Amino acid sequence: MLDRQPPQPSAGQAFSTPTAGRTPGRTASATLPAVQPLPPAKPVRLRIPAINVNAPMTKLDLDRAGALRPPPADNPNLAGWYGEGTAPGSAGTAVTTGHVDMHTGRPGVFYELGALTKGDTIEISRADGRTAVFTVAAVEVYDKERFPNDKVYGSSDLPELRVITCGGYVNDTGYQGNVVVYATLTAVKQPNGHFLAG
Incomplete structure (x- = not known):
């Protein structure tokens, strides 16, 4: 069994201003400079250096x-x-998810997700050889009964990313919510190693 509960985001990592009234077509993380969206390509690996994540990716459905x-x-x-949905790096809101922990008691790929802070980066290697580099704009935790679907999954004209796992652990009842990381594409590493940045 795990000897501690996964970290949860602090209030300081949430958005500092309300998202209501933003330009239509732009969702909550559209506060960072973004590079030009990439054409669709299958994501193959996700890396989050700040929490030592380096994981293969698999396609999910509903x-x-x-x-x-x-x-x-x-x-x-x-x-x-x-x-x-949207491929990571393309225009729109791409959605990724993973386990926070396992039934065996082992930590999951996103056990430390709640420890991310604004400005951390998330890299997604794609089948076209490019690596999409996203910058975290906010990290929030929501109760499952009040999960803001429009805010999290809403469409965008920018290349955005959501990373989601379980959160809001309560003793004896388990996880009662979700941690959501909001990020925007801010750089692209080309197959030749050159970077394009916003």
């Missing part, structure tokens, strides 16, 4: 209720992405 299925439970170091 269940009958319309909820995103989690990655398989037999591989704690696996991140998933919603394959019918």
